[in-house]
Amino acid sequence: ADVDRYYIDGEYRQVLLAAREVAPEKLKEEAQTWVNEKLFYTHGIGIAMSPATEFTAEGRPLFFAKDIPINGEIPVASPNQGASPDIMVKNPRIYYGENSKDYVIVNTDTQELDYQTGEGDLIVTNYEGSGGVGVGSYFRKLLYAWQMRDINILISNQLNENSRIQYRRSVEERVSTVAPFLKLDKDPYIVAANEQLYWIQDAYTTSDKFPYSQPSDEENTLDHYNYIRNSIKVVVDAYTGDIHFYLWDKTDPVALTYQKMFPALFSDIESMPEGLYSHVRYPQGLFAVQAEKYIKYHMEDPQHFYGNEDLWAFPQEKFGQKEGLQPLEPYYVIMRLPGETKEEFVQLIPYTPDGRPNMVGWLAARSDASQYGKLVAFNFPKDRQVDGPEQVEARIDNDQEISAWFTLRCTEGSTCIRGNLLVIPIGNSILYAEPIYIQAEGVSFPELKKVILSTADKVVMGDSLNDALYLLTGKKESIPSVGVNEGEKELASPTMGETGEDDKLNQIRDSIKNLKAELDTIESLFQNLEEVIKGE
Numbered sequence: 001a002d003v004d005r006y007y008i009d010g011e012y013r014q015v016l017l018a019a020r021e022v023a024p025e026k027l028k029e030e031a032q033t034w035v036n037e038k039l040f041y042t043h044g045i046g047i048a049m050s051p052a053t054e055f056t057a058e059g060r061p062l063f064f065a066k067d068i069p070i071n072g073e074i075p076v077a078s079p080n081q082g083a084s085p086d087i088m089v090k091n092p093r094i095y096y097g098e099n100s101k102d103y104v105i106v107n108t109d110t111q112e113l114d115y116q117t118g119e120g121d122l123i124v125t126n127y128e129g130s131g132g133v134g135v136g137s138y139f140r141k142l143l144y145a146w147q148m149r150d151i152n153i154l155i156s157n158q159l160n161e162n163s164r165i166q167y168r169r170s171v172e173e174r175v176s177t178v179a180p181f182l183k184l185d186k187d188p189y190i191v192a193a194n195e196q197l198y199w200i201q202d203a204y205t206t207s208d209k210f211p212y213s214q215p216s217d218e219e220n221t222l223d224h225y226n227y228i229r230n231s232i233k234v235v236v237d238a239y240t241g242d243i244h245f246y247l248w249d250k251t252d253p254v255a256l257t258y259q260k261m262f263p264a265l266f267s268d269i270e271s272m273p274e275g276l277y278s279h280v281r282y283p284q285g286l287f288a289v290q291a292e293k294y295i296k297y298h299m300e301d302p303q304h305f306y307g308n309e310d311l312w313a314f315p316q317e318k319f320g321q322k323e324g325l326q327p328l329e330p331y332y333v334i335m336r337l338p339g340e341t342k343e344e345f346v347q348l349i350p351y352t353p354d355g356r357p358n359m360v361g362w363l364a365a366r367s368d369a370s371q372y373g374k375l376v377a378f379n380f381p382k383d384r385q386v387d388g389p390e391q392v393e394a395r396i397d398n399d400q401e402i403s404a405w406f407t408l409r410c411t412e413g414s415t416c417i418r419g420n421l422l423v424i425p426i427g428n429s430i431l432y433a434e435p436i437y438i439q440a441e442g443v444s445f446p447e448l449k450k451v452i453l454s455t456a457d458k459v460v461m462g463d464s465l466n467d468a469l470y471l472l473t474g475k476k477e478s479i480p481s482v483g484v485n486e487g488e489k490e491l492a493s494p495t496m497g498e499t500g501e502d503d504k505l506n507q508i509r510d511s512i513k514n515l516k517a518e519l520d521t522i523e524s525l526f527q528n529l530e531e532v533i534k535g536e
């Protein structure tokens with residue numbers, strides 16, 4: 001699933017999205033025929049969208065978009081909203097996607113499955129787009145039968161003069177075929193805009209010959225290099241497969257050289273439709289590289305740098321059902337940065353000193369509008385002790401009430417799953433949040449049962465965010481969603497220990513309501529979510 005942000009019911013919301021792609025390999029063995037796999041099950045349809053901070057009373061995800069469309073359209077709206085949705089995806093069909101690996105043939109004498117109505121009737125369709133290559137002639141059938149190593153293309157009586165073969169349907173393969181000189185981020189993400197679906201793929205210009213630069217680590221997901229710029233944003237139409245390359249960074253000499261070599265390939269970023277532009281985000285691959293390098297390169301004193309006197313490290317956390325610790329990974333979150341007046345969509349990672357568990361600072365990458373691409377680093381004073389995630393996990397384990405609850409509920413027949421510990425900066429202080437899920441035996445869908453909140457001097461556990469906030473502050477307040485005008489409020493004093501209870505409550509409320517899309521980090525939950533959105 002992908003993490004993004006949308007305006008839903010007038011509010012700036014962080015959401016999880018998953019594309020409902022077709023998976024013919026999951027058909028029963030007797031149904032895995034050539035006609036079914038290549039001509040009938042040709043495309044997926046729609047998306048599932050869930051808010052990051054809301055769930056049902058049973059602890060299950062709440063949806064802004066779900067289910068197979070009953071009329072061929074996907075409305076995106078809050079469950080509490082009126083009849084008019086914020087977004088109406090009128091063409092939700094996905095012929096090109098993240099997991100569309102094999103070829104299909106459209107516009108044949110076998111109509112394609114589109115969706116199932118509420119009464120159980122199957123609605124079929126014919127492809128009306130421009131994607132694919134015509135295979136109406138005998139010569140083309142022969143050529144593609146040879147290329148695909150599939151004699152059925154040549155001998156099938158279902159193909160006609162209007163038939164089109166679609167291949168290279170995965171986003172990564174499609175973009176790499178057109179521009180093999182670009183390195184691609186590993187996570188293209190789905191976007192609902194302009195009444196249909198698109199994929200946005202971040203692309204990098206790289207080199208291993210930039211002077212006086214440290215090479216990337218071998219473990220990095222991208223190739224070996226010592227120069228990297230996220231200069232290209234690629235948009236792939238999920239219906240037609242059309243690809244548009246937008247030049248994002250006009251100061252990158254490598255990208256400008258490619259543009260001169262292939263002037264018809266690249267478009268200026270100003271020509272990107274607004275509906276897509278508002279969903280551009282700082283890529284995970286680039287931020288991971290920068291965050292890793294900042295472990296050492298935050299040191300400005302040459303003597304400290306040469307002697308590695310102030311090395312940092314990524315924090316450790318407990319996650320899932322594991323007893324041990326694992327490194328905390330960067331995550332997206334909507335928050336208000338220190339000194340700013342409104343919330344924004346950022347990617348964030350905290351740091352601890354190398355070999356010690358306390359927190360020393362954090363790094364954030366901004367994604368919204370004019371602030372896109374700016375990195376914000378915050379260092380805590382060296383004479384101030386700030387608990388790191390590992391220390392907070394230990395405080396949670398040592399809390400008598402929380403420990404007793406785990407002992408009681410995490411018995412045979414039920415499995416407790418600890419979500420990611422979220423580190424949420426509030427001015428000069430930190431709020432920690434960790435969701436707890438329970439998965440009953442025989443049930444693949446875990447349910448959110450508890451939320452743990454922690455400050456520097458207190459750890460509490462509640463049935464919901466509101467309950468945990470009440471236990472933390474002593475004030476019975478509900479947590480509103482992030483409003484469009486919410487960011488216009490004056491920033492409260494940055495240090496929690498120096499404010500009154502009301503200011504403290506406001507700061508916590510402003511940050512906790514933007515709790516990160518925690519569900520995307522729990523593998524078992526998303527395996528089940530994928531089954532739900534595929535209608536299994």
